[in-house]
Amino acid sequence: MTLTLGTASAAPGEIDTGRLTVGELRDGTPAALPVAVINGAEDGRRLYIQAVSDGDELNGLGVLTQVVPQLDPTELTGEILIVGIVNYHGFQVGEHRNPIDDRKTNRTYPGNENGSTSERIAAATYDAAQTADLILDLHQGSTSQMINETRVRCGQRHRMHGDCLRLAKVFGTGFVIDQKGPDGQLARVGPDNGIPTIDPELGGCVGWDEESIQIGVDGIFNVLRYYGFLDGDVSLSAQTRAKGFDQYGSPVGGLVHYTCELGEQIRPGQTLFEVTDTFGELKARVTADSSGIFWRSRRLPQVATGEYVCSVGTNVDEY
Structure with a gap:
């Protein structure tokens, strides 16, 4: 079956990139997020990945620039949907929040297709995310200095907590924050809809950091192998968890x-x-x-x- 996201479309065993239109800029030209679809040669799970929902958090984008070129859809089981830059407007000016509506995009999920700019972006990206079996929302600690860690945001009493915690262990940054997050986070909304979701926070820097990017690259390939998208074994190591x-x-x-x-x-x-x-x-x-x-x-x-x-x-x- 053909896999489509925005203008990107791929038959089984193919990969394609394109744009997902989420509105218009002030001069009327389209505001369109860069997207990729990787359609495996064999049927399997679907993984959704996004980055840069905060406009100054670029390490996740650095991860995607390395992961996507390494993916061979003929060797993949299942499907991968990717939104490379979520906060389109914040990214353009290097700001954390969306400057159009002064909102933090990762507080607006599941979004509103008739709402503010951030709510419309959240709605368009969540339309794709909610079709997945697993969600990775790549972040970093803004421009602060921070360890590489992964956040489980559904809350420890949530029915999906064990699945999210396992996904965090598989990603394997070494450190995990296991604490219920604010309303509107994708890592809150995904589990509410039965989808294991984590929020890897890949360090913190101005620009991007190669060490944190490599940790993110390794984390994605850990997920791909552990959940059967790619062949290979994953050795799970103990994670240091803070609650x-x-x-x-x-x-x-x-x-x-x-x-x-x-x-x-x-x-x-x-x-x-x-x-x-x-x-x-x-x-x-x-x-x-x-x-x-x-x-x-x-x-x-x-x-x-x-x-x-x-x-x-x-x-x-x-x-």
Whole structure:
């Protein structure tokens, strides 16, 4: 059977790329998302992948530039639908949110075909996603510094929690956040409709980071092999899981100096960072409230009173 997404169309054993129109720009020209379809030679599951629902998160796009050229549809069992750039408008200007409606696209699922620009994009992409057996929504920690991790957002009491957690383990970033996400996230809506969905957060950087991209490439091929799209075995390794976050802001204005590294195990009372004035005189020292993993930190050193500085993943175990 022919596989179609937007203008991309492929018969069994073929691959094609095209565009998915989601509206018009201010001059009336089409706003069209880049899409790809890979139709395997044999029948099987369907995988949906998307990237750049936040316009400044480019590592997922970097992953797709490496994964798609490696896929041979004649060796594939099943089907893959890909939307390469979801937040079309944010991507064009390098902004996290959609500048047309000032909304975060990954808070608008399942969307509304008659709604705002972001809601229309969500509706068009979810029309494709909801036909899949598995969903990968590729993200990164915006431009902050962050470890490579995968998020399970359905909530630990959800009927699909075990399936989502297994998908996260297969993807295999090494770290997992297992915490119910905000309304409107694709990783919330997919499980509500019976589809295992994860949100890999591939580091955090300005532009893209080759190490995080490679982790994402490996993760997708792990999924393809484990779920039978491609031949090959996958060795599952234990993942470090956090079920919560402690976030820390600065008690004063000044310049931040970190005293721990991303991924480091943190003990209660350990110093996370210090804040100095312009000439290096100590103004404040901030310590951890509880044990966990040093998960994320702001990139720029300058902070105002109360401004976000870093996060520690808490309630940590292995699974």
